[in-house]
Amino acid sequence: MTEPRAKFRIFRFLKLIVLSLVFVTVLLLAAASLRTLSLDVNVGLQLADWEKTNNVSLVIDQNRREELLANFKEAIRIPTVSFSNTDINTTALKQFDRLLRKAFPTVFSSSSVHHQLVADYSHLFWLPGSQPDLVPYLLLAHIDVVPASQSDGWDAPPFSAEEIGGFIYGRGTIDDKSPVMGILQALEYLLIKGYAPRRGFYIGLGHDEEVGGLQGARSIMQLLKQRSVQLSFVLDEGLAVLDGVVPGLEGPAALIGVSEKGQATVKLSVSTAPGHSSMPPRETSIGILAAAIKRLEENPMPRLFGQGPEGETFQHLAHKFSLPKKFLMSNLWLFSSLLGRILERKADTNALVRTTTAVTMFNAGVKVNVIPSAAEAYVNLRIHSAQSLQEVLHLVQSTVGDRVSIELVSGFDPLPVSSSSDASFGFQIIKKTILDLFPTVTVAPGICVGNTDSRHFKDLTGGIYRFAPLWFRPGDAQRFHGVNERIFKNYEELIQFYFSLIQNCDTRQLPEPHSAVHEL
Numbered sequence: 001m002t003e004p005r006a007k008f009r010i011f012r013f014l015k016l017i018v019l020s021l022v023f024v025t026v027l028l029l030a031a032a033s034l035r036t037l038s039l040d041v042n043v044g045l046q047l048a049d050w051e052k053t054n055n056v057s058l059v060i061d062q063n064r065r066e067e068l069l070a071n072f073k074e075a076i077r078i079p080t081v082s083f084s085n086t087d088i089n090t091t092a093l094k095q096f097d098r099l100l101r102k103a104f105p106t107v108f109s110s111s112s113v114h115h116q117l118v119a120d121y122s123h124l125f126w127l128p129g130s131q132p133d134l135v136p137y138l139l140l141a142h143i144d145v146v147p148a149s150q151s152d153g154w155d156a157p158p159f160s161a162e163e164i165g166g167f168i169y170g171r172g173t174i175d176d177k178s179p180v181m182g183i184l185q186a187l188e189y190l191l192i193k194g195y196a197p198r199r200g201f202y203i204g205l206g207h208d209e210e211v212g213g214l215q216g217a218r219s220i221m222q223l224l225k226q227r228s229v230q231l232s233f234v235l236d237e238g239l240a241v242l243d244g245v246v247p248g249l250e251g252p253a254a255l256i257g258v259s260e261k262g263q264a265t266v267k268l269s270v271s272t273a274p275g276h277s278s279m280p281p282r283e284t285s286i287g288i289l290a291a292a293i294k295r296l297e298e299n300p301m302p303r304l305f306g307q308g309p310e311g312e313t314f315q316h317l318a319h320k321f322s323l324p325k326k327f328l329m330s331n332l333w334l335f336s337s338l339l340g341r342i343l344e345r346k347a348d349t350n351a352l353v354r355t356t357t358a359v360t361m362f363n364a365g366v367k368v369n370v371i372p373s374a375a376e377a378y379v380n381l382r383i384h385s386a387q388s389l390q391e392v393l394h395l396v397q398s399t400v401g402d403r404v405s406i407e408l409v410s411g412f413d414p415l416p417v418s419s420s421s422d423a424s425f426g427f428q429i430i431k432k433t434i435l436d437l438f439p440t441v442t443v444a445p446g447i448c449v450g451n452t453d454s455r456h457f458k459d460l461t462g463g464i465y466r467f468a469p470l471w472f473r474p475g476d477a478q479r480f481h482g483v484n485e486r487i488f489k490n491y492e493e494l495i496q497f498y499f500s501l502i503q504n505c506d507t508r509q510l511p512e513p514h515s516a517v518h519e520l
Helices: 002-042 062-077 090-103 105-109 177-192 217-226 285-298 310-320 325-330 332-343 347-353 389-400 425-437 453-457 491-504
Strands: 082-084 114-118 122-127 137-142 167-169 201-206 234-242 253-260 262-271 356-364 374-383 405-412 442-448 464-472 486-488
Touching: 062 090, 062 167, 062 177, 062 491, 090 105, 090 177, 105 177, 114 217, 122 217, 137 177, 137 217, 137 453, 137 491, 177 201, 177 464, 177 491, 201 217, 217 453, 234 425, 234 442, 234 453, 253 310, 253 425, 262 285, 262 389, 285 356, 285 374, 285 389, 310 325, 310 332, 310 347, 310 442, 325 332, 332 347, 374 389, 374 405, 389 405, 425 442, 425 464, 425 491, 453 464, 464 491
Parallel strands: 137 201, 137 234, 234 464, 253 442
Antiparallel strands: 114 122, 122 201, 167 486, 234 253, 253 464, 262 374, 262 405, 356 374
16 A cells, blocks of 8 residues: 555656646746737837927938049048058058048038047047037047958959949948048038037047057047046947848847957967977877867857847847747747857857857968977957956866967957946937938847947946948848948938937937836
8 A cells, every 4th residue: 555655646746746837837938928018019119209409401412422422432442451550551541631631621621620630640520519518429430441352352342442233342331431431421511501519529530440449549538538528428330230131030120239249369379399290299289289279169158148238139129020039039038048049050140149269370380391399379259248358268278278378469358338228328319310310220239249449438438339320231241351341322321320410419318218117
């Protein structure tokens, strides 16, 4: 009797566990469904009526259109290439300075614009506002570009600004001469119309962003810091309007970067006794280092999806997906691990999930019959917001092992995450301007996997945002720093965007948002 009773009790106990698990699962799914419905109800809530600022309108006729495109193309043709910190095309930078003064005569001659060269080749413009109590902001862009060669396979010479199929090809069309020229063109038109800002603002154009911005943007920051300037927000390059880029997303999405990943460049080295190739040892410096690199590639950094601003991106976009993706993205508290596993399958979305590891250089050997005494490699890491530089270095060391020496060449922690709340002046002004220009676009916060000049300004403001109204379609991300960089002939839209943004910033304060509380 004892054994059957014991079995019965065990069976009843297991049954209770199963029923409990089913009950808990039902509760979790019910909560998830309610959250999904709640988010759907709250989607698209608009702020209350904005303060009227009497914005002037911009009409670009055919003559203006031809002129602004000619100036933009001339900017692309000037090879302002930064090869390294010590190798920058200063001749081209001087030529670009002359172009700016020719293309935007009102900006450079207006008594309301204070201009100065910084570090010889960068530019800082200051427009005082009529209401000095309004905290100023900074529009940031950079003049320099990365190298490009026709031999890489370009459809048009990389500094030709040639038009093919409605696109303008050339290095800098995306990164970053379209914002450089667009900002100044917008200001030129505003000044011609007699515009005087209520809120003062700065325009900073760095000349060495592609090699770290240590002379240009950092010098501009130091200059503002010496003047005790505090900024309402900074707007720099970074993210864009994505159209058809995210699989399953209905319609285009404008992502405003609220942070950017940190970065580290690490040198790995191994030293062994040299020797003759006819009498090789069991292990060589090359073999030891190659094995260490193989371990790095086979053991990626931990998956951290949902622990940084990338989680908020998908929550904002969830309503634009169909089931089951909508359900997963609306309930990251339950499904972040599952979604992270899905995203890590592709290189572009894997960059959102973790700190990425890329071996970019490997050097060893001097002669085919000599076993080298040293081998070295360089690894570039882009650090997720939930990790620090020191954590990443520790993980690299534990993976490559004690026989490999590690040297930090350069690096910095991820940038602070700027707010995207209804009370965030910079984010909401940028969002409003996007929706004014592109009413059907969904706006969401995002994370920049690359780095920008804006990182130098984190001591001057708590609001750093990264966005330019460029349209990215499938394949365009690979053109960034790659072959066939190009812009669809929507450069005019960039001018419209900055023309409206500057005026929208004259708003004294944000309107009160509608209540987000709804009965379900």
